[in-house]
């Protein structure tokens with residue numbers, strides 16, 4: 001899952017982004033409303049964490065552009081924590097309002113809860129071959145055992161699991177891997193798909209990541225194993 005972190009305090013933003021990454025979120029960090037709006041034009045986010053005191057205005061001013069559509073979950077994370085300020089945030093369309101300082105654990109829990117409320121249909125388990133994915137807890141199981149690849153491989157696998165049986169384009173996967181600040185390189189998708197294939201193989205998973213020429217990659221059950229006796 002991908003979150004846009006709109007926070008002009010760099011140190012805080014780094015801490016939050018690191019913590020979010022550990023919880024499986026890919027965080028893109030921007031420092032102003034203008035950058036945030038530009039980021040939203042080029043990428044799709046599952047959630048936005050929005051500071052209020054930004055160099056070019058109040059984060060709440062960004063809420064207008066999102067309401068009315070089934071956009072990302074928006075959580076305000078602000079030091080402005082008075083009753084009126086909190087109510088103003090919620091009344092203007094924020095899905096949640098957290099007052100700084102906020103514990104990372106609670107931030108992640110609230111973020112997951114907000115996304116869950118917004119996409120209740122996402123509760124259904126997804127299964128491909130022996131892999132099961134729970135989009136709410138974000139657990140991946142292989143058979144009954146947790147399958148827990150490193151963050152970038154996990155991110156790609158989640159995407160493939162959610163899309164299956166449809167293929168996912170290399171560009172979409174690359175977009176998923178890239179943070180807006182840090183381009184991780186053009187062949188990164190190939191590299192991580194290769195590692196993921198090896199990891200799935202080594203774990204004896206009855207799935208394959210197919211290369212679909214011109215389309216990208218597709219996760220499917222490995223029938224040779226499923227039907228073989």
Ligand code: CA
Nearest residue numbers: 008051053054
């Ligand atoms: Ca600020």
